[in-house]
Amino acid sequence: MGRVNVxxxxxxxxxxxxxxxxxALMLGFTLFSHGYLHSDEEIEQMIAGLHGMYAISVIPLLLSIVGVYGACKQKKWALILFAVGMILISLFMVVCLxxxxxxxxxxxxxxxLHYQSFLPLSNATDSFQEGIQELQIELQCCGLDQGYEDWGQNISKSCLCVEGSTNPCVAAPRSSIHFETDLTQPVMVYEEACLPLLISLQMTVVHVLLGIMLGITLLWVLSVALCIVILCRLNQKDDGPTVVYSPEAKAGNYITLTETSEHT
Known part of the structure; x- marks a missing residue:
């Protein structure tokens, strides 16, 4: 068995x-997400994805323990198990990417198409309306696709332009305003719809997730490469001492030492 470089x-x-x-971090995030979405009505549609997250977090965690043990104790079976397992899960991640x-x-x-199915907003569920209202305040927009017209005859108060708004505002028809406001001035609401901003935000999240998946996959591939190098080094035999032939040894060039006893 060869010696592995320190x-x-x-x-x-x-x-x-x-x-x-x-x-371990991925496992913690998955457990938190599972608990957070447990009461969600669409949890059944997400359960397959959660199971996949459990798999790609628990398996590398267990394999890393085996791999570190194999490296510390120089156990080939542990290193082989780590390499094979990580290769398989890396291939799975590549397919997902x-x-x-x-x-x-x-x-x-x-x-x-998913968000347009909730139009008009006046007929959407209360929970969805609350989410859209929070989104309108945060992104400074109004409605989903057609601006304030998506609210029909009951424009949400969250569409009101705030002082110092960076997004353009338009005057809304007073017949659609059913909350207290200054009647002497036009009611200004955000002109831009929220759907383009929302889709852009979600696509940014998708790009970030794909980038994280790519980084994790490269880390896994690097660990596999190092493991294979260690296995190759362990399979090599250390060179024994070199035997040098000397013609003097064959010639029998020896000196015999004898003791002579003198008798007096």
Whole structure:
């Protein structure tokens, strides 16, 4: 069994420890998300994704423990198990990344159709209306697709322009205003609809998630590469001492020492 370079061993343990830390963080995030979405009405549609998150967080975490043990104790079976397991889950992540890149152009239209199904906003559920109202205040917009017209004859108070607004405002018809306001001046509401801003925000989140997945995959691939190098080094045999042939040894160039006893 060959000897593993100390720097190589420490580098592998460091990278593998990072794999375990990332897996632990992903597991914590998945548990938090599962608990947060437990009461959501659409939890059944998300359960498959949550199970996938559990898999890609728990498996690398367990494999990292095995890999560090194999490196510290120089156990080939542990290193082989780590390498095979990480290769398989890395391939799974690569497939997910490819699928994400393929469907990415279609996500924007899918988001648009999903939110347009809630129009008109006056007929949407109370929880959805509350979410849109919070969004209107945060993004300084009004309505989803057609601006304040999406609220019909009951424009939300959250559409009112605030002082110092960076987004343009327009005068809304007074017949659609049913909250207290100054009747001597026109009621100004945000002109821009929220749907383009919302889709842009969600697509940014998608891009960030794909980037994180790519970074995690590269970290996994690096750990596998280091593991394979260590396995190759362990399979090498250390060179034994070199035997040097000397013609003098064959010639029998020896000196015999004898003791002569003198008798007096």
């Amino acid at each position: 720097c190589l061993k420490r580098g592998y343990i460091t990278v593998t420890s990072l794999v375990g830390i990332v897996g 490819i699928q994400g890149l393929v469907v990415e152009p279609e996500l924007g239209e899918a988001f648009r």
